[in-house]
Amino acid sequence: MENLIEVKNLYHRYEDGQKMRAVLKDINITFETGKLYAVVGSSGSGKTTLLSLLSGLDSVQDGDITYLDESINDIGYTKYRKEFVNVIFQSYNLINYMTAIQNVITAMDIKKVKVPNKKEKAYEILENLGIDKETADREVLKISGGEQQRVAIARALVHNSKVILADEPTGNLDDDTEDEIIDIFKDLALKGKCVIIVTHSQNVAKHADIIYEIKKGKIKIKKD
Amino acid sequence: MFKRSWISVIKNKGRTIILATLLFVIANLVLSSISIKSATIEAMDQARISLGPEITLTTNKTDLFDYIRSYRDEYGTRPSSEEINNLLTPISSEIAYEIAESEYVTDFNFSFTTSTVAVGFLPLNDVGTLDYTNINKISVTGTYNPILLDQFGDSGAYELTLESTSFSGSDQGVIIISETLAFQNDLVIGDTLSLVNQEGLNETGFIIVGLFNSEDAFETTGRNIIDNEVFIPLNDALSINGQDYTSNFTITTAKYYLDDPLNIDLFVEESTLNHEEISSGALTFNDVNYDAITAPLQSVASFSDIVLIAVVVAAVVILTLLIINTLKERKYEIGVLLSLGEDKIKISLQYLIELLLIATVAFTLAIATSNSISGYLGDVLIENEVADASTETTDTPKGGGGGGMITLTPLGDVEYIDEIDVSVSFNDFLVTIALGSMIIILSSAIPSLYITRFQPKKILSSRN
Ligand SMILES: Nc1ncnc2c1ncn2[C@@H]1O[C@H](COP(=O)(O)OP(=O)(O)OP(=O)(O)O)[C@@H](O)[C@H]1O
Ligand SMILES: [Mg+2]
Numbered sequence: 001m002e003n004l005i006e007v008k009n010l011y012h013r014y015e016d017g018q019k020m021r022a023v024l025k026d027i028n029i030t031f032e033t034g035k036l037y038a039v040v041g042s043s044g045s046g047k048t049t050l051l052s053l054l055s056g057l058d059s060v061q062d063g064d065i066t067y068l069d070e071s072i073n074d075i076g077y078t079k080y081r082k083e084f085v086n087v088i089f090q091s092y093n094l095i096n097y098m099t100a101i102q103n104v105i106t107a108m109d110i111k112k113v114k115v116p117n118k119k120e121k122a123y124e125i126l127e128n129l130g131i132d133k134e135t136a137d138r139e140v141l142k143i144s145g146g147e148q149q150r151v152a153i154a155r156a157l158v159h160n161s162k163v164i165l166a167d168e169p170t171g172n173l174d175d176d177t178e179d180e181i182i183d184i185f186k187d188l189a190l191k192g193k194c195v196i197i198v199t200h201s202q203n204v205a206k207h208a209d210i211i212y213e214i215k216k217g218k219i220k221i222k223k224d
Numbered sequence: 225m226f227k228r229s230w231i232s233v234i235k236n237k238g239r240t241i242i243l244a245t246l247l248f249v250i251a252n253l254v255l256s257s258i259s260i261k262s263a264t265i266e267a268m269d270q271a272r273i274s275l276g277p278e279i280t281l282t283t284n285k286t287d288l289f290d291y292i293r294s295y296r297d298e299y300g301t302r303p304s305s306e307e308i309n310n311l312l313t314p315i316s317s318e319i320a321y322e323i324a325e326s327e328y329v330t331d332f333n334f335s336f337t338t339s340t341v342a343v344g345f346l347p348l349n350d351v352g353t354l355d356y357t358n359i360n361k362i363s364v365t366g367t368y369n370p371i372l373l374d375q376f377g378d379s380g381a382y383e384l385t386l387e388s389t390s391f392s393g394s395d396q397g398v399i400i401i402s403e404t405l406a407f408q409n410d411l412v413i414g415d416t417l418s419l420v421n422q423e424g425l426n427e428t429g430f431i432i433v434g435l436f437n438s439e440d441a442f443e444t445t446g447r448n449i450i451d452n453e454v455f456i457p458l459n460d461a462l463s464i465n466g467q468d469y470t471s472n473f474t475i476t477t478a479k480y481y482l483d484d485p486l487n488i489d490l491f492v493e494e495s496t497l498n499h500e501e502i503s504s505g506a507l508t509f510n511d512v513n514y515d516a517i518t519a520p521l522q523s524v525a526s527f528s529d530i531v532l533i534a535v536v537v538a539a540v541v542i543l544t545l546l547i548i549n550t551l552k553e554r555k556y557e558i559g560v561l562l563s564l565g566e567d568k569i570k571i572s573l574q575y576l577i578e579l580l581l582i583a584t585v586a587f588t589l590a591i592a593t594s595n596s597i598s599g600y601l602g603d604v605l606i607e608n609e610v611a612d613a614s615t616e617t618t619d620t621p622k623g624g625g626g627g628g629m630i631t632l633t634p635l636g637d638v639e640y641i642d643e644i645d646v647s648v649s650f651n652d653f654l655v656t657i658a659l660g661s662m663i664i665i666l667s668s669a670i671p672s673l674y675i676t677r678f679q680p681k682k683i684l685s686s687r688n
Binding site for chain 2: 097106
């Protein structure tokens with residue numbers, strides 16, 4: 001196991017009227033490969049903020065985030081998102097007018113995945129996540145929430161980047177589907193990925209190897 | 225990127241149809257104005273060709289007319305002829321020969337018109353009989369070649385009788401007079417007559433070599449003016465006037481024959497550039513016939529220019545707004561692409577390709593329709609302009625009785641070009657494609673800037 005992502009002295013502030021309000025204060029944590037992390041905290045505590053910083057969707061204001069000892073700033077945010085991390089959101093974030101398979105292929109195109117037959121590979125990834133060919137060919141608005149979230153996960157597996165970040169990935173799903181999705185994440189962690197899940201759900205958190213809790217801008221290890 | 229553009233165009237049918245309709249209308253308007261413009265240019269070239277390859281340099285009298293008019297309003301009389309002469313810049317032989325050296329000029333003819341007094345014969349009055357009251361005034365036109373003068377040309381009103389001969393630049397002491405003038409004075413070809421200048425000096429004798437008749441011209445010009453006009457070699461006319469034709473002299477008109485009627489504009493431009501007298505407006509090329517018959521075309525041409533500019537500007541503005549609006553709709557999609565690590569430039573490019581795909585279809589459809597649309601528009605425009613122009617020419621000034629000093633070529637009934645053949649050529653289509661691409665690229669520019677300001681985090685987490 002290696003130290004993949006390191007967060008050092010991270011602060012994050014939002015404009016609040018005239019003054020700046022710190023949501024994250026002096027965060028120092030490390031994420032390793034092969035582990036499932038849960039980040040918990042009350043609503044508004046800064047979980048999504050931390051996740052968008054880890055995923056390169058928002059830029060680091062103060063402090064540093066490194067990937068294999070290289071700062072995101074040096075890597076470049078677009079390159080970082082394209083090559084090193086994958087994000088999954090509560091609302092799946094698929095392109096609505098495309099079919100499931102087209103969504104996966106779009107990710108392959110953007111991430112410059114080199115395989116002989118992209119379509120075949122995409123079907124295969126979806127198949128492994130329990131999406132059959134017939135479902136894969138449907139437009140994403142015509143498949144269930146659980147299936148959409150699997151498509152979003154499939155999109156994160158098109159290349160062998162090691163980090164998967166998820167913000168409330170089961171927030172819109174019923175308990176049974178939630179369990180299925182958690183199993184997928186656990187399996188991915190076992191296969192060597194670094195999986196970081198932001199969640200409200202106790203059910204999700206209890207499967208994690210490590211639980212971080214954000215409180216008043218600080219982060220603490222809750223379970224190790 | 226192409227794949228994504230394609231999927232988006234196919235799947236978002238509503239948006240595609242709106243854009244396609246808009247682009248189809250734009251393509252038709254652009255194609256129409258371009259093809260109407262090129263049809264008018266083509267028709268103007270035809271007018272040039274039909275009017276022949278010649279153009280005449282004259283003293284500019286337009287300012288003088290204005291002066292005489294205001295003088296008359298103030299004092300009730302015409303200014304003295306001395307004053308009038310001072311206001312006119314004669315053409316110096318130096319300039320006339322210099323212009324003849326232009327690469328476009330293949331031949332030229334000069335003429336010099338002056339008032340003289342008849343010796344031993346009488347001028348005619350306005351009913352065509354001997355005029356005993358007149359001070360024997362005869363208007364003389366000296367020229368290198370009378371046949372090349374406007375009066376004798378294909379469209380001129382004067383015709384030499386069968387037994388007449390003409391003369392050339394090297395001839396001396398020969399004269400062509402009106403058939404009626406000869407008849408009333410009992411003169412025939414081979415007889416002689418003499419002329420002196422207005423001071424009674426420089427008497428010169430001439431042998432009559434030709435007679436002309438001019439029945440057609442009597443309607444528009446007083447018969448006495450025509451009958452009392454004679455034609456002699458340029459050098460003789462200059463001598464009577466007291467000028468030395470072996471050195472610098474001045475003439476009334478210089479007519480140039482060009483290699484190609486279509487070079488007239490270039491020739492005029494070149495001469496204007498090289499001669500201060502022309503650029504200042506003291507001397508001018510007489511292009512009234514061309515200007516007159518092409519007047520409706522010129523209006524149509526400038527109108528189609530204005531339409532084209534207006535269409536391009538309006539198209540860019542409308543498309544820009546429309547694209548920005550769709551970007552708001554597509555914010556979420558953009559956020560997704562950005563979170564997957566797509567470059568903002570590639571997203572802009574994708575949208576540009578989508579537009580180009582739709583534009584290709586719209587422009588292709590426009591080929592089919594634009595021919596009839598532009599044909600119809602062209603007809604309507606030219607009919608309007610001809611109607612306008614016909615009412616305007618009624619108050620064009622015609623030749624005034626300035627004792628032969630001031631005469632404008634009478635326009636008579638102008639035959640306007642009242643038809644243009646508008647059809648969309650391959651060339652028009654290429655120009656339209658170039659303009660269309662320009663419109664699309666311009667209207668994608670601002671939306672692209674807009675995309676670079678997108679913040680994926682805000683877009684995506686706001687949905688959570
Ligand atoms: N763009 C922004 N501008 C200003 N304030 C913001 C912005 N985004 C988030 N905040 C504020 O920062 C704090 C943390 O927000 P964040 O979205 O990270 O919370 P969270 O832990 O994900 O909450 P939830 O569990 O409800 O999703 C909140 O108080 C929020 O109002
Ligand atoms: Mg949140």
